[in-house]
Amino acid sequence: MEQQVNRKPKRKYIIVDLEKCVGCFNCLMACKDEHVGNSWLPYTDEQPRHENKWINPVRHERGKYPIMDQCFVTKLCNHCEDAPCAKACPDAVTVREDGIVLIDPKKAVGNAALRDSCPYGQISWNEELSCAQKCTMCAHLLDQGWKEPRCVAACPLRALKLVEWDDDRKEEMVKKLGLETLTGRDGAVWYRSLYRYQSVFIAGSVACTENGMDTCAAGTKVVLVKDGETVAKKKTDVFGDFKLDKLAPGSGTYTLKLTKPGHPEKIQTVELAEESLYLGTIRLD
Ligand code: SF4
Ligand code: SF4
Numbered sequence: 001m002e003q004q005v006n007r008k009p010k011r012k013y014i015i016v017d018l019e020k021c022v023g024c025f026n027c028l029m030a031c032k033d034e035h036v037g038n039s040w041l042p043y044t045d046e047q048p049r050h051e052n053k054w055i056n057p058v059r060h061e062r063g064k065y066p067i068m069d070q071c072f073v074t075k076l077c078n079h080c081e082d083a084p085c086a087k088a089c090p091d092a093v094t095v096r097e098d099g100i101v102l103i104d105p106k107k108a109v110g111n112a113a114l115r116d117s118c119p120y121g122q123i124s125w126n127e128e129l130s131c132a133q134k135c136t137m138c139a140h141l142l143d144q145g146w147k148e149p150r151c152v153a154a155c156p157l158r159a160l161k162l163v164e165w166d167d168d169r170k171e172e173m174v175k176k177l178g179l180e181t182l183t184g185r186d187g188a189v190w191y192r193s194l195y196r197y198q199s200v201f202i203a204g205s206v207a208c209t210e211n212g213m214d215t216c217a218a219g220t221k222v223v224l225v226k227d228g229e230t231v232a233k234k235k236t237d238v239f240g241d242f243k244l245d246k247l248a249p250g251s252g253t254y255t256l257k258l259t260k261p262g263h264p265e266k267i268q269t270v271e272l273a274e275e276s277l278y279l280g281t282i283r284l285d
Contacts, residue, residue, distance in 0.1 A: 008166035011099035011188065012137065013178065014152065015073050017194040020159035023057050023072035030154035031055045031135075040140040045105045045129055052124035054135040055151050060197050062276040067203035067243060071196040074160065075254075076151075077101065077122040077135040078181060079188035088117035092132075099163075099188040100137045108132040120183055137188070176272070195246045202254070202270055203243040204279035206236050208263050216240030217284055220260040249274045260284055 031054050035047035047054065057072040080086075080099045086093040092107035092114050103123070108114055108131040115125050115132040123134045140147030152160045165173060173179065179190040180198075191197075202224065206217040222242045224232040231254070232244040251272050256279075258266040265285040270279065 008168065009091065009097060010164040010166050011097075012142070013163050013165060013170065014076070014098065014137070014149075014189045015161045015163060015177075016189065017159045017161075018071045018073060018191060018193045018196045020157045021057060021072045021074055022157060022159075024156065025057060026154040026156060027055050027074060027151035027160060028053055028057065030150040034138060034141075034150040036053050040136070041105060043105075043140040044133060044136050045108075045126070045131060047066055047133065048126050048128060052126065052133065054124070054133070057266060062200060063203060064198075064276075064278045066205075067241060068276075069196070071193075073182070073191070073194075073197045075122075077118075077137075078120060078185065079135075079137060080183070080185050081186040081188075083107070083187075084119055085114065085117040085123060085188075089114045095256055096139075100142075101188075102139060103132060103161050105131065105133075105236060108259070126225075171175060198249075199246045200249045200272065200276040201243050201245040201247060202256070202272060202277045203241065204256075205281045206240040206242065206258060206260075206284060207281050208260065208284040210262075217260055217263070220258050220284070223257045225255040225257065226253075247272060248269065256283065258282060 011242045036049050037046055039046045055074060055076040057074045059070060059072055061068060061070045063069060079099055083093065083095055083101050086095050092104050092111060094102050110130055111132050115123050123132050126133050141149065148162045152162045177192050179192055181187055181190055197266045206220045207214060208217040218236055218238045220236040222234050222236060223230055224244050234242050234244055236242045252269045254272060256268050256270050264283055266282060
């Protein structure tokens, strides 16, 4: 008797890791290499040489000297599950079972409504061909058996990965890796460590006097409190610096408590606006 195997359908997902991306732009160049001068019909017509970027690593800086950081957030079409572009132009957009969202190149010609239908600005306008275009996840290659789109294959740091998960596995991995979408909408592109782009931090340097000398207050316990709850804590490093991360932009008033044995406790109120905050040097005495 034939044994029945219950296989759940898998979808393709691109995982973007902000901790790994260094902004080398290889993904963008690989995308241009694949699509400029090449018409991969019926998937897509060719991409313009300049401007239109179907994948784009965007630099993001946080903080102020001397405590600041930067990351690159690689943006591309989210291949939304419940895609606004497909809702706006159902004749021109297909959401495939494997999760890839494709624009019909013929129906994209002269279709300004399609260009304007993506709330995330991921549909660009090809002036020469007068048509709307976007990332295809290199479906023309994947359908021929390629394991990855060109951008993923070109990433030297594996900051981009293509995976195929069924719904259960996806749910498990989203939790395990702390994955988020850039749009808040379910789709095929998920980000790891998105807090580097979406959150802000409060940082400072702590100093004190020891044995009659000014010194960095290494090992000072720094606790951040909001509405009576501890929301972050850290010890200062050897330079007396601290950075309390993953805070919501514009989240308002916090209480900062600094304690180090042998020194009076320091308590101060901190107001967090939209940008990361460097408090300067805080003295314990
Ligand atoms: S990101 Fe924009 S273009 Fe891509 S599927 Fe979603 S709505 Fe459509
Ligand atoms: S190729 Fe990889 S490391 Fe380079 S910019 Fe793109 S995602 Fe970042």
